[in-house]
Amino acid sequence: MNKKTEEKNWKLSYSQMIWRRFTKSRLNLACLIFVLFLFLLAVFAPFIANDKPFVIRIDGKFYFPLLRNLQPSDYCIFLAAALTVWYLLRRTPNGGKLNIKNQISKLQCKIQKGMPDSRYSNFAFLYVILLFAFLFLIFVLIFVFVPRRLDAVDYKEMVASGKATDAIFAPVPYGYARTELASCRQPPSRRHWLGTDDVGADVLCRLIHGSRISLSVGFVAVGISVCLGVLVGAILGYFGGWIDFVGMRFVEIMMAVPVFFLIITITAFFPRSFLNIMIIIGVTGWTSNARFIRAEFFKLRRQDFVQAAVSLGLPLRSILFRHILPNAVTPVLVNATFGISSAIFIEAALSFLGFGVAPPTPSWGQILSLGVSTSGRFLWWLTLFPGLAIFFTVMAYNVIGEGLRDATDPRLSKAV
């Protein structure tokens, strides 16, 4: 039985092999599904929790307040999500499960006969430029033409007073920025499933919208730190010698600095914006990535294929990032997964301490802090639910990171 599976493994690509090992554990799969669920929640947050109805009839006319009140950031998130999905589908390796895509790529291969690698197609570069120009245009259009102000109409009031009919509300019919002082600090009830906070906003709604902050902080901060780490690590590892010596001492100095306090200090100097927090977490977190990449480059730079690339006269850029980096990227991917969870954690901690995003914008850490600080009374629902959200998200990322680490570790795969 064991032999059979091993024979089968020869036919799998590297990514398929890792996928198979990763999904062997149910817990890994459950955590992956949980993270995907969080993503869906974050992307579609305005459709799930919103005080504007999808459709409403006022004086016999139909209006679509929810769509009209989508913010530029919402559109950007939709666009980013759509691009991610498109990219993932496009990158599915041959023999993957997405057969339609496979067929299309095979068809393309037939059309451009003798030129099956899309990287070398004549227009690839042009496509990329056009794509970026197009995206830029869309972003400009979004920011110019989408109104940034929510309308102040209370549609629920209109429905209650009979001015409007036929309203269809989102499942959680509350706005994250809507204050309702009459119903503040209420424990969970049928109206507010997870209770309300000190200004009367629905906690469930704020949790859902807060997931956007947490996830994007995680991804953008880790993106920044991975880019920085790869750049520094690649240069240190490839050149070695005194460059490596000086660089590694610098990295060690950076690692010796207590990052959390550094972040708190920096946030005190900069305006409390969501973007600043992402950048600060990213800029302070690159050291471990740099160390991983450096170690891998150190190992790989004397490999024959790197020597062969040098002997072909390829430029340094190509040697570093096209020939060495793809062979070195696995530990960084694993590390990045842990990085995401720690970035989420740091963001929650910052918001808890009041250094995070400014109040109308929801964040898990911020809701958490409301549970203890305000009136001396312990509002358990304000602490428990965001706490659980943070806990499960961080745990899911850590489990995924560990699963990936085990799946990519060749020693463990032989032992099984």
Next chain:
Amino acid sequence: MKQDKVLLSVKRLSVNFFAEDAVLEAVQDVSFSIRKGQTFALVGESGCGKTTTALSIMQLLPAGQSKIVSGEIIFENQDLLKLSEKQMRRIRGNRITLISQEPMTSLNPVHKAGSQIAEAIRLHQNKNAKQAWADMVEMLRRVGIAEPEQTACAYPHQLSGGMQQRVMIAMAASCKPALLIADEPTTALDATIQVQILSLLDRLQKEIGMSILLVTHDLGVVYKRADVVAVMYASRIVEKAPKGQLFAEPFHPYTQGLMQSLPRLGVSVKRLQTILGAVPDPLHFPAGCKFHPRCPIGRKDRRCQTVEPELKEVQPGRSVACWYAPGCVTNNQIRNTKIN
């Protein structure tokens, strides 16, 4: 020898390697020249400095651990040692290319075989992606790959050793280099594939008109392919001769020993001769001629044990570094070296 026909001339090249606290003289005073269209073989045991010589022509020696101490490498009328890294990059892979010993590890596992060749073509010949891909497929066909398009899309681990070496050769020959350095091109291959690869190199050499620097320890390969042979022993060239003459009548005792250790077809020998002793430790080379402890003459001769012989031309086109080679010993030389 006309100067304009010489493609590469290496003059008195010395390379040192730096171990922790010792200096290792990997190449000492090596000089040779390769003419256009010629195959020049560098033969020797492991560690005798033949690969180091080849790598120093490409300037691919490990930066921190080695240094070219002296010498000139003149290629197409410019000294490669004086070029900047940028200028050198334009020569590497374009005018001089390298086939290395291990085709399995010399191809990048994460890229398709074809894309690695196409990248070099794009870079050096200013071709666009489509043309480069077409050139690459044509090149694969020329190195005898039956289904070039499929092979181009395959990853290195999906190819056999012979195929991988063909891909490597295609990569090296794709830019029509003036000089191809083949570092043990057949060592990792089966005997049958070796013959195919050698004849492939032969054919490509005729088509492109390139010179080949063949680095090998395999005298069979040398006999089959080389025009001129240089035998290296302990960091130096000990004998340099046209192939026919070398195999017919080797002058240096080391070369003689090598020839005697070869089995020959049709000659029945009970026991092949071996060369006594082992290669000297590069950190502690013997004084005098480095071959003297293993040499039937040198073991008894004082001069061999104290004074190292220079490489001298003893016949037109033949040079030997041995006091006892025919036509080598003159009283003047002996007197001079003793005074020095």
